[in-house]
Amino acid sequence: MAQRLIAIGDIHGCRTALKTLLEAIDPQRDDLLVFLGDIVDRGPDSKGVIDDLIELGGRTQLVGILGNHEEMMLEVLRHGGDHHTWLRCGGVETLESYGFDGNLDFLSAEHNAFLDSLGDYFQADEFFFTHAAYEPDVPLDAQDVDRLRWYSLTAGIPGPHQSGLTAVVGHTANRSGEIVDVGHLICLDTYCYGGGWLTAMEMKTRTVWQANQRGELRQNG
Template identity: 65%
Template sequence: MMEQTNESTGRLIAIGDIHGCNVALQAILAAIDPQPNDIVVTLGDVVDRGPDSRGAVETLLQCGQKTQLVALQGNHEEMMLNVLRGSESHHSWLRYGGVETLDSYGFDGGLDFLPESHRVFFESLGDYFVYEDYFFTHAAYDPAVPLEEQTVEMLRWHSLRQGVPEPHHSGKIAFVGHTANHEGQILDVGHLVCLDTHCYGGGCLTAMDVRTRQVWQANPDGVLLS
């Protein structure tokens, strides 16, 4: 996707898998209070499974008007976009949370259900983001391969349960989502931090200032935990 080399004077904040948990997202963003010189990176899977994917996208669009928002594509956005483009059957997407997304958009049978601003948002999603000593992607990475040469399978689909990759050859610290910790705990192995804390399944939504390691968490009802 992109690499940004000029340093920000604000915070660098990553948010794990949102999965339609808009109430938790709003609570997290209210606590963070993003400023114009902050960078907020969402790690993918904004949609599916949770109750309000449409609302979560709208919240992020509003957030992007106040701060620097970098939104990455997860495997759930990939499934949805492939269905909308006609390149993939709808069956897998619906089975893994697409029904809830369609419900949130008031689906009436047509595939043009996305408002134009949401369509532009989804089409703009990137695969990775590099900033200072950190990089961000949805799922994982091949430690020996430059980020611009990584496969989509690795960036969006690889589960950490299949194996946590070794440090990336760049020496940068990875922040990822995708592999949900059902106990709501952050996985931190030093060179990799996973922020998917299973919000839609009763865990929490997690955000972290990657420099200071300050953490914000909210449960699906929007109650702040930290």
């Protein structure tokens, strides 16, 4: 059993905020940290963020969810997909963080392995974690990946999932920097890359840590 179950919202290349957050959380070996996707793009140091998460995975339990930004990135880098949308959505910053020189084969073996480890959803205790949303009446293992990665809560918050588990998601940025909690769904994307906060929540106690790109920290417990 994990000592603490901690979910962390969309990092989007905000390495300073991530470092500040992790220093405050001080993850231990028996903690379980779940990253909700959109680790890359928009912010200044996606490469550094992945470096830090790989290092973190060596000293605590870590689960990562695949977000729509990882999907866009991998579609371009691995499958020759159209790059225009990715570049408009923060891919330029990601390429710059890797020192892009025109060669798309720039991911190290470690970074490829980390990206391959990201899943569509994760279930622990009375919670399930995914990037964007879900279909309420569809079992978790039968969900459409577009719904899991791309659906915006601005189009409507889905009802409770048939499993009875509480959903913990990111993707839909709340520019006020506040967590969205409607009981059966909690959204932890608090707009870090746009000047807001990177949010972590310990799910059992609802302790919250938030850090920004200025290295500032706020905490509710």
